[in-house]
Amino acid sequence: MSLATETITTLRRRLDAGEITSADIIRDVAAAIDAQNPEIGAYLSWDTAAALAESTSSIPGPLSGIPVAIKDNINVTGQPCTCGSRILAENYRAPYDATSITQLRAAGAIPFGRLNMDEFAMGSSTENSALGITRNPRDLSRIPGGSSGGSAAAVASHTAIAALGSDTGGSIRQPAALCGVVGVKPTYGRVSRFGLVAFASSLDQIGTLTQTVEDSALLLNHLCGYDPRDSTSLDTPVPDFTALLGRDIKGLRIGLPKEYFISGIHPAVTAATDAAIKQLESLGAHIQEISLPHTEAGVSTYYVLAPAEASTNLARFDGVRYGHRTASPADLLDHYMSSRAEGFGPEVKRRILLGTYVLSSGYYDAYYLKAQRARTLISRDFDQAFQKVDLIISPTTPSPAHKLGELKNNPLQAYLEDIFTIPANLAGLPAMSVPAGFALEDGKKLPIGLQFIARPLDEATMLSAAHAFEQAAQIR
Ligand code: GLN
Helix, strand or coil: CCHHHCCHHHHHHHHHCCCCCHHHHHHHHHHHHHHHHHHHCCEEECCHHHHHHHHCCCCCCCCCCCEEEEECCECCCCCECCCCCHHHHCCCECCCCCHHHHHHHHCCCEEEEEECCCHHHCCCCCCCCCCCCCCECCECCECCCCCCHHHHHHHHCCCCCEEEEEECCCCCHHHHHHHCCEEEECCCCCECCCCECCCCCCCCEEEEEECCHHHHHHHHHHHECCCCCCCCCCCCCCCCCCCCCCCCCCCCEEEEEHHHCCCCCCHHHHHHHHHHHHHHHHCCCEEEEECCCCHHHHHHHHHHHHHHHHHHHHHHCCCCCCCCCCCCCCCHHHHHHHHHHHHCCHHHHHHHHHHHHHHCCCCCHHHHHHHHHHHHHHHHHHHHHHHHCCEEEEECCCCCCCECCCCCCCHHHHHHCCCCCHHHHHHCCCEEEEEEEEEEECCEEEEEEEEEEECCCCHHHHHHHHHHHHHHHCCC
């Protein structure tokens, strides 16, 4: 059996017992990529020789010798970092390691492979990548979700042991749900954003996609922590998340936001959520209804703030310092305009236009400022809810994976699908998705995810409840 199908936990045991080497794992992962990537398209690039070379000198540590695949918006020295965009695809090589990569390496892990994504992480299907589509390994005619679609598809197809992604409005949790893997977005500020190409800086967070909750906990032990190079990094102690797994959840108070049970949810999603509630109750948790009254404002608030920040962040891609440069511009203005027009795809252009509009002087108060106020109200909803409950659960997405192309020309519908994931980003809360069941469509089992949301910095409670659920539910 290929080592690519194993978890970090089992590989660790076998590495420590001297049964296998890191090079064995990398060779098996590379063979799995060779066999499956032409069909799935999770990886944009990978350098097996470099990873094998690194494996001989990997630092002894809890992640020693474990290859981890990386979303293509997190910088790894010398490797491409395309962000799924033509503007960075031609000639950009990362000149430094993101802090998350430095931390993984310090624990012995080996960054191996670059994963496809919606361009600059804008999207929920990976169809906005300028560099090719990624298919859902559970049904090749469907999207893997996005924007970390490559990360989720790689873990689900066993072409990666584990992966890093980024989550601005759901980009780790949503593809994790649609591909049937575990996806964790930590508290805003928990994992350094240094070296993550910025989309919306007040919302972006790096996190994990893995086969099991335990594997995510293992990675987060090393990814979380203070970084002076990120001004929003939190200087608070990081518990040993794995040591806290296995705690029983008797008496844990779990809230079900009544506003999340809207019409239009796929019946299989409702059924899986109901089953999860029963499962958690049988484990001793107390489930109670709560209210997050400003839920409805979440999507519109996000789609003002995220584009506003994106339009500012993406101003740096002007063809002068790096990125695509137009061939023979007439003058300086044409240089900027043509480089950007040729380099960015339609969704990125849409966001830049939206963002510039809501920030423009005549509209700033009506849109940007109003959205900031709505954001505050959404955060307060959570503060109040967390006085009554320890955790909140909901479906991760309203429906299982759509067919490729189904929402491609309907951005508004696609935006609305982020309804359950966006609030945690607006409030900076830790949130994760765990497999909770399947929808049967065309004879295929399409994964459904259950979302857990926790208090700021309380990843430990979230991970241990998710772990208890995962162990009891045994969704496969
Ligand atoms: N789907 C959302 C968007 O398009 C979220 C993306 C993300 O989390 N990066 O912006």
